[in-house]
Amino acid sequence: MDPITAVGLVASVIQLIDATTTTIKYLNDVKDAPKDRATLAREGSSLLALFTDLRYRVEESDTASAWFAGVRSLGVGGGPLDQFKDAMEELARKLKPEAGIKKFGKTLIWTLDKNEISNILSKIERLKTLVSLALQKDHLTICERVKKTQNVINWISPLNFHTKQNDFFSRRQEGTGEWLLKDETFRSWLDGTKRTLWCPGLHYPRSIVVNHLEQHFENDDVNIAYIYCSYKDQENQTAVNLIASLLQQLVQRNPVISDDVVSLYHCHSKKQIRPTLGELSKLLQSEARRTSKVFIVIDALDECRESNSTRESFLAEIRKLQPTIYLLTTSRHIQAIEREFGQAKRVEIRASDEDVEKYLKHRIESEGRLVRLVKSNPDLQAVILNTIVENARGM
Template sequence: MVEVVQKLCEDMMLSLRKVEVDIKKNINDLLLEHRHLERDHVRGSILDWITPFEYSRQQNETISKRQPGTCQWFLDSLEFQKWIKSDGQTLFCPGIPGAGKTVLVSVVVDSLIALFRSDETIGIAYVYCDFRKTHEQTAKDILASLLRQLAYGQSYLPASVISLHDMHRAQGSLPSFEELLTTFRSVAALFSKIFVVIDAIDEMSMACRYKLIPEILDQQYKVNIFVTSRYIPDIVQEFKGSTALEIRASNPDVESYIETHIKSLPCFDDWSPKLHEEVKTHISTAVDGMFLLAHIYLKSIEDKITNKAVRRAMIQFKAPKLPPSESKKCELFDEIYNQTMERVNGQKAGFREFAVKILS
């Protein structure tokens, strides 16, 4: 009887020890999770202190507009592949309004993130410029955003970022451009290579451009910069020595876009196969690399009931002839832009607002 009781006591003690071990493990796990949550909270607070402005939402919204399979020509181009594999290179990508520059930028960013997702030695930062937001896109604002993105790319916040935050928190102040630049350089030095993508640099103020871009291009930090812009003579001249690749909607991309959207036209089901091909071919030829113009042309025939009315409307769709000189091209692109805006102003209010937003 005594032996039985003793055995029961031993078994109970073993069970209690196991429970004790499990409880301690659970407590340690909870403490560790709490520390991680606290660290993430502190990390988020410091990043928000650097700047509350993020471009990730715009990136997600823009990439969602990509037509499946489009922009692949650009990713496969020799210029882009060379840019990715080289160090300290600039790829300047001008394009006419409505050519799909911003969507292409989102594809480039998405591609870079996918390529280097697991490599912490590669930094990626991007900016979508908007002339309507110049008050929050000063040189200091954009530099702060680039710093935030690079700091976020590290598993732990860099010491220089924490130090900058703690110093100013104690003083109740905000960092200057020079302090942000010093910290940016310190964080940049942690990476073996950095990709900086800037969309619509023509919408960045000239003062901001002249102050910021030379600092980003500091060759000491192996920064590869990707820039898009409309054909603005001064900007084209600024990047004259850089590798350039024009952004324009390729015929396959435009045809894919038209093929997808043409089916939503009210009278599409009444069209003959021949008219279907005529519309697709005529519009893809006439838009000359402008996605938005394709959209406008499709809109202009959505109320045409007969095949004859559709063909009559298409007579107005003409492709522009490009002059050889860059300055003349810039003038022509401005003219195309103005003509496009005239067409936009003739559209329904909802579409007009949408189109103006894209073209501006």
């Protein structure tokens, strides 16, 4: 991805100014609205001066300067400016008067709930911090903050599931598993109708679910975290490290690290000790409330170690997040796990005929010997596919 230019950054700031101005206009037009409306309008107005200052600073800056190099990260696609613009545009759409309603003398419908108001105010506060920091003349402040932020994030957990996700998804046969994304029960979980979904059955990485979540909620105020349990890494996948990984992933996706996370880092890093499960769990609960929705995917829960009460402790902390989060868990059919998710909605994971056929065709086409055999006998491929698909049905 090419670095954002000065023109591109200015354009992003102007769009943000327009979106914020429109939203403030609608907020001011609301009569007899809750006092939260005035709070939102005041906070939004305080940002406009910062945006205007930022715009002209960028226009007057040297694009080769260290200051510009530090500040342009604000305008990257999906970055802080884009996120806030999306929030303002969504708020404006909710407050826009219906056609035919006169501007004055009417009370508009107030459609925001307390969580939405809190989320928007939180976004405003985070963006004010970032813009104020960017306007400081000393670019080293920005660079140093970025460095410190990364140090904190790296410290939170030694586990890295992003690499596993990329590896699993890249090795997935294209087109397979899409039946799950179309399943009605899965869709009800995705749209927030159902909070918990258990997917027992065949054991293959559910990277397609994580990828779908990241694409579906790309520009929304939604956070996503995931765990890939593995027999091979049980020594490292302790309850503490698993909860720490969820915390790390939520922190990474927020524009600004909370003061509580930074305080935990300073307190423990100086003493060279790790935080306790309780400390991490408490912060995880707090982070989960910073966005409108949080989706958590736990894959292969049956591979989470039972000894030392690892799985039991991990699930106990996950329960503390409910009903704040939207949880999807996959596992083999194991009695202890079935008891845990007995009341949850369920989608049985299976290898569909279409998935098996696509996989087999790919294997045949990638094996030189098989390619030669089916070319010499065109009916052989159909026999192979039909026989294996029939025998695999119901697995």
